[in-house]
Amino acid sequence: MRNESIFDAIVEQVEERPCQNAVVLEDGDGREHHIGYLELHLLATSLAAWLQSVCRPGDRVLLCYPTGIEFTRSLLACLYADVVPVPVPLPGRTDHHLSTITGIALDAEACLVLTDAAHSDEVYVWLTHDDLGIHECVATDVIEFEDASDWVEPLRKGEDQALLQYTVGPGGGPIGITVSHANVLHNCALIAAAYGLGSGVRSGGWLPLHHSMGLIALLLAPLISGGTAVLMPPETFCADPIRWLRLIDRHDVRFSVSPTFGYGLCVSEITDDQLAGLDLSRWRHALLVEMTGASPAEARTVELFAERLRTAGLRAEALRTSYGLAEATLLTAVGAPGGAVEARCFDSRALDRNLLIPTSDTQGPRLLGLGVVPEPDLRIVDPVTAGALPEGRIGEIWVRGPRVVPGYWRKERLTGERFDQVTADGEKGFVRSGNLGAIVRGELYVTGLMRDVSRYGGRYLDLGRVERAIVGGGSIVACSAFPAPADRDEIIVVAQPARAETDEGSSPLIREVRDILALRFGVHRTKVVLVKPGQVQVMPDGEVNRQLTRELFVANALDIVYADVAREFFFEEVAALPGTREAEGSALT
Known part of the structure; x- marks a missing residue:
């Protein structure tokens, strides 16, 4: 029965x-x-x-x-x-x-x-x-x-x-x-x-x-x-x-x-003496679940875990990956059995333009596949048009099926914004995950968060990747990027330099930031604001608080070293930032 x-x-x-x-x-x-x-x-x-x-x-x-x-x-x-x-x-x-x-x-x-x-x-x-x-x-x-x-x-x-x-x-x-x-x-x-x-x-x-x-x-x-x-x-x-x-x-x-945290703690804390005498040969399924998408699963951590525990009998094929979503009860995509977990290298320039293309260049970002995509219950959807995207294109992960919960407790507005979504070609019943990802060779990869997405020039721009690219250059230690208050096709970058700057020394830094946005992201309208330490706001989990930084910028409340932004920008009315709760409901219209 x-x-x-x-x-x-x-x-x-x-x-x-x-x-x-x-x-x-x-x-x-x-x-x-x-x-x-x-x-x-x-x-x-x-x-x-x-x-x-x-x-x-x-x-x-x-x-x-x-x-x-x-x-x-x-x-x-x-x-x-x-x-x-x-x-x-x-x-x-x-x-x-x-x-x-x-x-x-x-x-x-x-x-x-x-x-x-x-x-x-x-x-x-x-x-x-x-x-x-x-x-x-x-x-x-x-x-x-x-x-x-x-x-x-x-x-x-x-x-x-x-x-x-x-x-x-x-x-x-x-x-x-x-x-x-x-x-x-x-x-x-x-x-x-x-x-x-x-x-x-x-x-x-x-x-x-x-x-x-x-x-x-x-x-x-x-x-x-x-x-x-x-x-x-x-x-x-x-x-x-x-x-x-x-x-x-x-x-x-x-x-x-x-989660990755647990495997990482084992790698950093467990000694060789502690592993002596341990028998993990009967451990059939060591599962890594990626749920938040806040940072892609750390491939190297999982590889080091497998290497360290090989001496204790852990089989490489025992490690499995999966994608979990609370709104879908838990597991949504499940790693295929029988093979060792393997990270792929992807073209970083293509990733900046919302494409996930495998490459032999080991300098590119390495991501773990998070499982086989369950057709027809998962789609990658363009955040602007709601159209289903083909393999290799990055968009928001949408899920449907009996695993999807009815909605949020007594949050009718948010439930309406996230649940029972319809793709551009009329497929119904999806829940929006809030995660960005793509399908490559039938496997799901998570690349970021929808809260980092902004419309720009008729397409969407991953502001999280923009910020990471700027900080990765070495001259900037923290930054926050967001649309200009008066013109959504212009990007404002609030950045903390790695060293104290004068007005005269700021020009090369500003050119560097502009070049990153133009060459890597195709963004040619950029204003840069250099600030003193502590001005780029962060949340308790360490992620950039883009909305608060933007509000402080608009209110002229940042301690600025140098800015190439016209002063009238400082007094525009604060609008809801794309990717936040207030804006998510209209992100696909």
Whole structure:
């Protein structure tokens, strides 16, 4: 019988393998905890009975736990009780972290917060400090809940909401994604088929469970497919990366996943002595997932990881790449099995003109392919015309199909701007990823972000690449490029020189910047503003804050060394910058 809900899929595994381990946890002290399918099901059922007595169907419940069995129990209990779990990280020590989870709690309008006894005081302090006292906080591991006989099986299934998953929105704050039961089941089936998950197969790793990559790939996919999820806290991995690899060896883990960051930490922190005696020959699928597109996957990091771990038995063909998108539940393109991950070199001048052309020149940018494109569910689309682009042309990545979620939580305007998009030739039902990329020889490559795109002369211009090219010349250490306030076919470059400049010494720098834009990008109308250190604004993640720099420029609030811009530019009205939330809705009109 075809499963129509996550509950159906879990119960099927409980009936088939009641005594098999469902979850194994290695905590920060190296102790091992485990729980079988039947025991997990019974504990979840008792908690679900209580949840049904205090919540209404569809209510949101915050899950504020460390990685572990109690989180898994509470997640399933919410699904068993027809309430919507909202996984969130534990309160951190920084104001930014606290404001993020407070924003989630308020946006979700959660009626309840579940945690464990070890962290209940910490959670209570956060709720009190941020005036969230209306949220009842319950430590689920120390309370004896209702008799499970009072529990009523859930009715929500198919396209009904299963999860409320938060990610970073266009403005940098948290934004909720409504994930249905059908979305989860489809993506878990994709993961199981691509990476050999099934009865008794162990998957595991360190990714946080409030993140879709950890929640879907490392927890729900193995549980739904009848495997075992082997978990460790992310802070344990960050403190001692070798423990991830030892976890894989000790527990015979066949599938694990990490962003580039995790592979890079292993390369930089693990010693040859630590690798001695490690056996990774049974590790079948070491998956790299690229999700944000903020910087293309670092090919050299993955190659170094493969080289270092070859001595521990890791097979080159075990490394796999994929492209993930939160709006498509998780995995969207999956690397083909059977061959070693290989980066391609591309022509840098062609890339500057939105073409991805392989080259034998090793000086060009090297990018990792992120998987085979699932036809007909993925298109590369021109951001100006909405026309589907041929192989080798760079545009925005659009995705459709059963993996795509219904939309953003209570954000009708943004949902309308991003979801249910139509290409110029009438193909419907796509979600805009916000990532730039191209297809080369049937494989997807991610090259940047839509927020970096501006219209210029009837085409689109990747301002992120413009900025990187200028900084790459060596004379400029930071810069921000944006359309002139009074003329969108003219580009303003706010740049910080590598050394202090006088008016007389500024002319060669300005010519250098203009030459880069003219020769590499075909931009011949450029104004350059040289500023003192600290004037080019950046966001918390280190990316250039182009909109804020532009607003300061228009307001004449930058500390300028030299400018070849007429003074009237400084007092134009600030307009929404292309690529931001305000402008995205009209980017294709």
